[in-house]
Amino acid sequence: MRPFVYERATSPEDAVRAARGKVTANLPPVQAPGQFIAGGTNMTDYMKLDVMRPEILVDVNGIDRNRYGRIEEFDGGIRFGHLVRMAEAEEHPAVKAKYPVIAQSLQLAASQQIRNMATLGGNVLQRTRCDYFREATWACNKREPGSGCSAMDGINRRHALLGTSDQCIASYPGDFAQALIALDALVETQGPKGNRKIRFADLHVEPGNTPNVETVLEPGELITFITVPSGAWTRRSMYLKIRDRQSYEFAVTSTAVALDLDGDTVRDVRIALGGVATRPWRSREAEDALKGKPLTPETASAAADAAFAGAKPRKYNAFKIPLGKETVIRALLETKNMEA
Amino acid sequence: MAVNNGEPGSAERQSGFTRRGFISAGATTATLPLIAGRALAGTPAQRAEAPDGDGKMNVTLRVNGQDQRLGLDSRTSLLDALRDHIGVTGTKKGCDHGQCGACTVLMDGKRVLSCMTLAVMAQGQDITTIEGLARPDGELHPMQQAFIDNDAFQCGYCTPGQILSAIGCVNEGHAGSDAEIREYMSGNLCRCAAYPNIVAAVQQAKTEMKEA
Numbered sequence: 001m002r003p004f005v006y007e008r009a010t011s012p013e014d015a016v017r018a019a020r021g022k023v024t025a026n027l028p029p030v031q032a033p034g035q036f037i038a039g040g041t042n043m044t045d046y047m048k049l050d051v052m053r054p055e056i057l058v059d060v061n062g063i064d065r066n067r068y069g070r071i072e073e074f075d076g077g078i079r080f081g082h083l084v085r086m087a088e089a090e091e092h093p094a095v096k097a098k099y100p101v102i103a104q105s106l107q108l109a110a111s112q113q114i115r116n117m118a119t120l121g122g123n124v125l126q127r128t129r130c131d132y133f134r135e136a137t138w139a140c141n142k143r144e145p146g147s148g149c150s151a152m153d154g155i156n157r158r159h160a161l162l163g164t165s166d167q168c169i170a171s172y173p174g175d176f177a178q179a180l181i182a183l184d185a186l187v188e189t190q191g192p193k194g195n196r197k198i199r200f201a202d203l204h205v206e207p208g209n210t211p212n213v214e215t216v217l218e219p220g221e222l223i224t225f226i227t228v229p230s231g232a233w234t235r236r237s238m239y240l241k242i243r244d245r246q247s248y249e250f251a252v253t254s255t256a257v258a259l260d261l262d263g264d265t266v267r268d269v270r271i272a273l274g275g276v277a278t279r280p281w282r283s284r285e286a287e288d289a290l291k292g293k294p295l296t297p298e299t300a301s302a303a304a305d306a307a308f309a310g311a312k313p314r315k316y317n318a319f320k321i322p323l324g325k326e327t328v329i330r331a332l333l334e335t336k337n338m339e340a
Numbered sequence: 341m342a343v344n345n346g347e348p349g350s351a352e353r354q355s356g357f358t359r360r361g362f363i364s365a366g367a368t369t370a371t372l373p374l375i376a377g378r379a380l381a382g383t384p385a386q387r388a389e390a391p392d393g394d395g396k397m398n399v400t401l402r403v404n405g406q407d408q409r410l411g412l413d414s415r416t417s418l419l420d421a422l423r424d425h426i427g428v429t430g431t432k433k434g435c436d437h438g439q440c441g442a443c444t445v446l447m448d449g450k451r452v453l454s455c456m457t458l459a460v461m462a463q464g465q466d467i468t469t470i471e472g473l474a475r476p477d478g479e480l481h482p483m484q485q486a487f488i489d490n491d492a493f494q495c496g497y498c499t500p501g502q503i504l505s506a507i508g509c510v511n512e513g514h515a516g517s518d519a520e521i522r523e524y525m526s527g528n529l530c531r532c533a534a535y536p537n538i539v540a541a542v543q544q545a546k547t548e549m550k551e552a
Contacts, residue, residue: 003415047415059458110527112508113451247522
């Protein structure tokens with residue numbers, strides 16, 4: 001691990017000031033010299049692998065927990081402080097009862113030790129598990145822009161088929177983010193230029209020609225809150241995760257579904273896909289295929305086809321198309337059977 | 341190594357010359373100047389809590405009820421601080437990347453991975469390792485006894501992490517059924533595959549911990 005200066009911030013202002021550090025050229029946040037650390041489950045891992053190379057590491061755990069470590073229900077939704085731990089959110093009674101897709105997406109992720117450590121703010125920013133990204137001796141456009149992509153013709157079984165580019169096919173690994181994008185979450189941030197709100201759907205970006213740019217955040221910009229609006233669809237929601245082993249594993253394919261039914265007819269539906277895309281992935285195509293129609297195995301199947309219509313498989317990951325479709329179909333039909 | 345009644349490192353400190361002591365003394369002499377030099381060379385302007393003159397930070401860790409004052413490189417993980425600087429070696433290093441659970445300790449009663457925790461970030465919290473579980477009179481924690489009673493290990497390397505994780509599992513209320521124990525213990529890998537006996541041990545200790 002490279003040397004760094006450790007700083008402990010006691011407020012978001014403090015953290016932003018410390019992380020801004022010395023002024024450098026236009027580097028994306030993941031390559032900026034100042035980095036935040038909270039749970040540390042992603043950051044320390046990638047620092048040991050020499051993938052993350054912060055010069056200043058700003059510990060945000062000293063920020064007021066009474067404000068930024070709380071879950072608050074309000075009229076019309078629920079608000080999570082960025083310091084809420086994954087385990088705290090998954091166990092929260094209101095989250096379990098009213099937003100099951102959120103509780104499940106957290107509970108099915110990582111291990112309890114990691115969920116006790118990892119914060120929600122850090123969770124949504126976790127970086128890809130692409131082995132060629134993690135192992136610093138391989139060419140990787142995300143880690144070293146312009147160096148090439150070893151995954152393209154390598155062992156790309158775990159890689160993305162949606163939102164890819166000819167520069168990068170690394171998949172976004174998270175689960176919670178799929179629930180957030182399905183439920184139209186909003187992210188509040190504090191940065192060098194002040195506070196702003198970002199639609200969760202706009203937070204992450206596709207790799208395109210700059211795979212090292214993963215979000216619209218600026219260097220030194222800290223996620224402070226995540227807000228999820230409630231709706232008729234939030235109670236009837238679930239997260240289905242298909243893995244190589246039953247627990248403590250990233251998704252091969254997954255689906256977040258939230259459903260509002262009028263009898264058997266789909267009034268509204270939200271569908272997000274995990275394990276198959278380069279960023280948290282909302283499938284409007286699948287949603288549009290279902291809206292106003294009865295939810296049956298046939299219409300669910302048509303929605304699944306629409307979800308993967310744009311998929312671009314590589315040598316080893318084509319199996320994710322039929323598997324991903326089955327995941328969507330099963331999630332839709334199981335959600336239909338939930339009591340709303 | 342015998343259970344040393346919650347006094348970290350006491351067994352080795354009292355025994356004078358040990359194999360582990362010999363090895364670590366040699367390693368320390370060889371590597372310390374290098375690390376300090378690199379830390380200084382790569383360090384930008386001094387900041388709050390920046391390393392002092394020798395590239396070390398003053399870090400106080402509360403381990404098994406005792407304050408340990410250490411001079412550490414900012415990069416030192418809690419795991420390495422426990423093992424290499426304090427000398428409580430019951431906590432094991434497996435993968436060092438948060439994938440195996442061997443390094444599990446309790447922080448303020450919650451199970452966490454010490455390999456992914458920077459020591460400097462663990463200040464002000466109560467850290468419990470396997471050495472801190474037995475009572476001063478030597479009576480084992482119910483979970484330790486249950487692992488022995490149920491033969492819940494073979495080589496034993498993952499066992500300290502399993503036991504600390506199992507205590508967390510019970511205290512969280514996640515030991516309701518065999519299936520729930522398996523799910524909530526999935527962060528602790530056992531290469532010897534003693535899993536059925538680990539589940540049995542957690543079931544046994546769960547009852548005794550409630551009665552205690």
